[in-house]
Amino acid sequence: MKLNDWLNNEIPNIANSLVDVHSSYFSIEKTIGFAGQQKVYTILENFRNALFPCLCDKFPTFDTRVNIGIGNKLRSSALDLKDLIEKVVSNENNVANNDVTLDADQIVMDLITKFPDIRNTIQTDIQAAYNGDPATISTEEILFSYPSILAITIHRIAHELYKSGVPIIPRIMSEHAHSLTGIDIHPGATIGEYFFIDHGTGVVIGETCTIGKNVKIYQGVTLGAKSFPLDEHGNPIKGIKRHPDIEDNVVIYSGATILGGDTKIGHDSVIGGNIWLTQSVPPNSRVYQTQPSPKIKND
Amino acid sequence: MKLNDWLNNEIPNIANSLVDVHSSYFSIEKTIGFAGQQKVYTILENFRNALFPCLCDKFPTFDTRVNIGIGNKLRSSALDLKDLIEKVVSNENNVANNDVTLDADQIVMDLITKFPDIRNTIQTDIQAAYNGDPATISTEEILFSYPSILAITIHRIAHELYKSGVPIIPRIMSEHAHSLTGIDIHPGATIGEYFFIDHGTGVVIGETCTIGKNVKIYQGVTLGAKSFPLDEHGNPIKGIKRHPDIEDNVVIYSGATILGGDTKIGHDSVIGGNIWLTQSVPPNSRVYQTQPSPKIKND
Amino acid sequence: MKLNDWLNNEIPNIANSLVDVHSSYFSIEKTIGFAGQQKVYTILENFRNALFPCLCDKFPTFDTRVNIGIGNKLRSSALDLKDLIEKVVSNENNVANNDVTLDADQIVMDLITKFPDIRNTIQTDIQAAYNGDPATISTEEILFSYPSILAITIHRIAHELYKSGVPIIPRIMSEHAHSLTGIDIHPGATIGEYFFIDHGTGVVIGETCTIGKNVKIYQGVTLGAKSFPLDEHGNPIKGIKRHPDIEDNVVIYSGATILGGDTKIGHDSVIGGNIWLTQSVPPNSRVYQTQPSPKIKND
Numbered sequence: 001m002k003l004n005d006w007l008n009n010e011i012p013n014i015a016n017s018l019v020d021v022h023s024s025y026f027s028i029e030k031t032i033g034f035a036g037q038q039k040v041y042t043i044l045e046n047f048r049n050a051l052f053p054c055l056c057d058k059f060p061t062f063d064t065r066v067n068i069g070i071g072n073k074l075r076s077s078a079l080d081l082k083d084l085i086e087k088v089v090s091n092e093n094n095v096a097n098n099d100v101t102l103d104a105d106q107i108v109m110d111l112i113t114k115f116p117d118i119r120n121t122i123q124t125d126i127q128a129a130y131n132g133d134p135a136t137i138s139t140e141e142i143l144f145s146y147p148s149i150l151a152i153t154i155h156r157i158a159h160e161l162y163k164s165g166v167p168i169i170p171r172i173m174s175e176h177a178h179s180l181t182g183i184d185i186h187p188g189a190t191i192g193e194y195f196f197i198d199h200g201t202g203v204v205i206g207e208t209c210t211i212g213k214n215v216k217i218y219q220g221v222t223l224g225a226k227s228f229p230l231d232e233h234g235n236p237i238k239g240i241k242r243h244p245d246i247e248d249n250v251v252i253y254s255g256a257t258i259l260g261g262d263t264k265i266g267h268d269s270v271i272g273g274n275i276w277l278t279q280s281v282p283p284n285s286r287v288y289q290t291q292p293s294p295k296i297k298n299d
Numbered sequence: 300m301k302l303n304d305w306l307n308n309e310i311p312n313i314a315n316s317l318v319d320v321h322s323s324y325f326s327i328e329k330t331i332g333f334a335g336q337q338k339v340y341t342i343l344e345n346f347r348n349a350l351f352p353c354l355c356d357k358f359p360t361f362d363t364r365v366n367i368g369i370g371n372k373l374r375s376s377a378l379d380l381k382d383l384i385e386k387v388v389s390n391e392n393n394v395a396n397n398d399v400t401l402d403a404d405q406i407v408m409d410l411i412t413k414f415p416d417i418r419n420t421i422q423t424d425i426q427a428a429y430n431g432d433p434a435t436i437s438t439e440e441i442l443f444s445y446p447s448i449l450a451i452t453i454h455r456i457a458h459e460l461y462k463s464g465v466p467i468i469p470r471i472m473s474e475h476a477h478s479l480t481g482i483d484i485h486p487g488a489t490i491g492e493y494f495f496i497d498h499g500t501g502v503v504i505g506e507t508c509t510i511g512k513n514v515k516i517y518q519g520v521t522l523g524a525k526s527f528p529l530d531e532h533g534n535p536i537k538g539i540k541r542h543p544d545i546e547d548n549v550v551i552y553s554g555a556t557i558l559g560g561d562t563k564i565g566h567d568s569v570i571g572g573n574i575w576l577t578q579s580v581p582p583n584s585r586v587y588q589t590q591p592s593p594k595i596k597n598d
Numbered sequence: 599m600k601l602n603d604w605l606n607n608e609i610p611n612i613a614n615s616l617v618d619v620h621s622s623y624f625s626i627e628k629t630i631g632f633a634g635q636q637k638v639y640t641i642l643e644n645f646r647n648a649l650f651p652c653l654c655d656k657f658p659t660f661d662t663r664v665n666i667g668i669g670n671k672l673r674s675s676a677l678d679l680k681d682l683i684e685k686v687v688s689n690e691n692n693v694a695n696n697d698v699t700l701d702a703d704q705i706v707m708d709l710i711t712k713f714p715d716i717r718n719t720i721q722t723d724i725q726a727a728y729n730g731d732p733a734t735i736s737t738e739e740i741l742f743s744y745p746s747i748l749a750i751t752i753h754r755i756a757h758e759l760y761k762s763g764v765p766i767i768p769r770i771m772s773e774h775a776h777s778l779t780g781i782d783i784h785p786g787a788t789i790g791e792y793f794f795i796d797h798g799t800g801v802v803i804g805e806t807c808t809i810g811k812n813v814k815i816y817q818g819v820t821l822g823a824k825s826f827p828l829d830e831h832g833n834p835i836k837g838i839k840r841h842p843d844i845e846d847n848v849v850i851y852s853g854a855t856i857l858g859g860d861t862k863i864g865h866d867s868v869i870g871g872n873i874w875l876t877q878s879v880p881p882n883s884r885v886y887q888t889q890p891s892p893k894i895k896n897d
Binding site for chain 1 (some may be wrong): 301303305306307309310311313314315316317318320321325327330331332333334335336341387388390391392395444452466468470473474477478481483485500501504505515519522523524533534536537538539541543554556571573574575576580581582583584585586588589593597
């Protein structure tokens with residue numbers, strides 16, 4: 001068979017060549033690889049099952065065994081997470097400040113300890129979805145079918161790791177959420193309780209954004225950067241405040257774009273659909289554009 | 300090992316705490332859990348394999364065995380679906396009108412009985428994609444790679460369950476479609492035959508929308524609510540008509556937003572890209588905006 | 599049990615009926631089926647693991663065994679791909695020009711031979727992401743968590759198969775990327791090196807688009823068709839140039855729409871956010887719209 005013979009002859013050289021190319025850019029020993037990426041997804045699934053325990057996960061369990069099931073998931077995923085953290089920091093290119101030594105054990109302990117608090121906060125997000133959407137009467141429906149809840153659950157976990165200085169893993173988590181929901185929240189963003197995103201596809205929330213309590217956002221909203229300064233080599237300077245601040249009780253309708261690190265949306269404001277906003281607005285503002293009236297022609 | 304010891308000591312308390320928090324909000328016995336959510340996905344996959352049978356699903360089968368394979372999938376998924384329906388209605392918080400008793404057996408029978416009709420309708424959707432997209436010459440390509448077909452297949456199943464009054468499960472189905480395609484169709488929406496969505500990311504079609512025959516929609520289109528009345532507690536009143544009606548033979552170009560329960564788009568109309576429309580238009584309308592001419596500056 | 603009895607009695611007829619409906623539209627023997635669709639996804643995963651080899655894929659392997667692992671993945675996926683190509687071309691409805699006979703062995707050999715080049719090109723895409731995004735300091739983070747890299751990796755593979763004339767499979771690949779990232783790049787699009795899409799949800803790049811080197815695109819950008827001519831039966835004529843050309847060093851900000859096969863964006867141009875553009879612009883252009891100033895009302 002033509003292809004089979006060719007593969008037997010050529011594949012060793014091509015494989016060598018691919019290893020050569022890859023290892024000229026990446027340290028093969030120090031990368032977590034796609035296997036590590038997949039393991040992050042499994043950890044998230046286990047954490048999610050622990051945060052929302054029930055009697056019917058995978059195999060039916062009964063009453064008092066629920067917490068044993070949760071415990072086992074938490075324990076094994078905690079240890080996996082510790083290993084991954086140690087792996088990503090073993091590559092010095094991943095770490096902004098090489099002076100800081102991360103204590104992976106402590107970081108994982110801190111995260112797990114916060115889980116009951118995180119769970120309570122997510123309940124406020126579920127309540128916000130219930131309050132904000134006439135299409136549902138059931139918090140269970142919200143838990144199992146609202147992309148906002150999946151995205152914010154993952155965000156609230158990833159954000160803790162981001163604050164602890166863990167590289168890469170928080171972004172793998174947030175991109176996993178993005179892939180599943182179309183909602184792209186950078187793990188650096190600070191988000192208050194009672195947060196709700198309706199529909200969600202196309203939402204982008206940047207790294208240095210802060211969002212207050214009880215904020216509601218619709219699909220296609222960007223909270224982004226206006227522009228960013230370059231260093232002497234023409235590369236963007238990392239770590240500068242470049243995304244807006246949204247205060248409490250703000251509603252932002254679909255397709256609105258709010259840009260800039262010194263843009264602040266005052267509390268209790270409403271930002272209309274498709275608005276393009278690069279300036280601050282005071283509290284209690286109603287921001288809208290005179291939409292060009294559509295021209296209607298009849299054949 | 301520091302982390303391991305800590306986990307052994309602390310996990311039982313944290314697990315208990317998570318169970319306490321969760322069970323203060325949800326009835327652990329009555330929820331379908333994430334396992335139920337996953338089972339809905341499996342049911343959908345089996346239904347899809349039954350609707351589009353072939354000789355090469357998972358294991359090669361031959362000629363006359365195809366219908367046996369389909370039969371087995373339908374049978375086991377039908378029974379799983381019945382169990383899930385009974386589970387979700389066991390939680391009275393999930394059911395709008397507690398007077399109505401749902402007959403899960405009958406609901407599943409009604410759904411499966413409609414499968415040949417549903418299949419025929421989806422064929423009209425495949426044909427609409429073929430007619431509407433110059434990028435393909437093959438209906439098989441459309442079946443296996445057009446997000447519109449995946450989304451409408453799941454919608455046509457979920458919509459039947461929605462009409463039967465099944466809570467939660469139709470929304471889990473539609474959100475699964477949303478996650479896979481970026482197309483967010485509420486299972487309540489009524490959609491006629493020969494329906495096509497091109498590209499699809501960001502499309503939102505609300506619960507009380509009605510869409511006629513032979514309608515074509517592009518990416519980023521919202522058929523949404525203008526605003527919704529609140530009850531005396533400040534909560535949105537559920538179940539009110541709040542999304543537009545789209546009549547037959549309408550084309551809606553990318554990024555258009557059409558809002559409101561009393562907005563009707565007359566048949567044979569064309570709605571231009573990025574239009575923001577909150578009023579009805581008569582049949583045969585061409586709706587466009589004078590786009591502000593872009594300013595072009597040359598350095 | 600009511601449902602169980604009904605299923606035993608009725609399922610054989612319904613299954614027969616579904617086979618009848620489906621086989622009146624599709625050749626059951628010639629379709630790759632959903633199993634083939636899944637196999638394409640597995641092939642892509644194996645190709646991606648081969649392009650970015652590491653020591654920790656699924657099972658830990660060591661040093662010199664990396665290339666053996668890659669080799670095995672490449673070999674088995676190459677043979678699977680050959681089988682799938684032969685299957686899709688066995689259905690004459692999938693092939694535009696029946697005079698051309700595709701040599702599946704040769705197509706697969708050509709693809710695998712190009713893998714080191716493809717890998718080098720993707721490294722330029724990783725570098726472009728690094729240069730263009732202040733939110734990261736690590737190329738490993740980009741590799742494992744940037745949707746742009748996943749989308750362009752799949753595109754660069756799918757585009758080779760598209761150029762070889764393989765039907766269906768390239769579109770299954772590109773739609774898989776779309777499903778995972780929200781980025782919809784038709785496999786026909788020609789894209790130069792150092793390509794970066796930030797965030798990416800909602801991006802649409804049409805079949806006959808050409809994109810130069812060092813182009814940067816943000817979320818929600820459409821590079822689409824203006825309209826397309828119909829043949830005497832009212833069907834769109836397939837295979838006509840209908841999407842824009844983007845020259846080198848162009849930046850296109852979020853939500854911009856650029857349409858038409860004779861629209862050319864000259865090199866070193868910047869297209870502003872939300873721009874709607876259906877005309878060419880010369881090199882070094884800055885294209886923006888006078889945004890209607892938002893009206894701000896305070897309660």
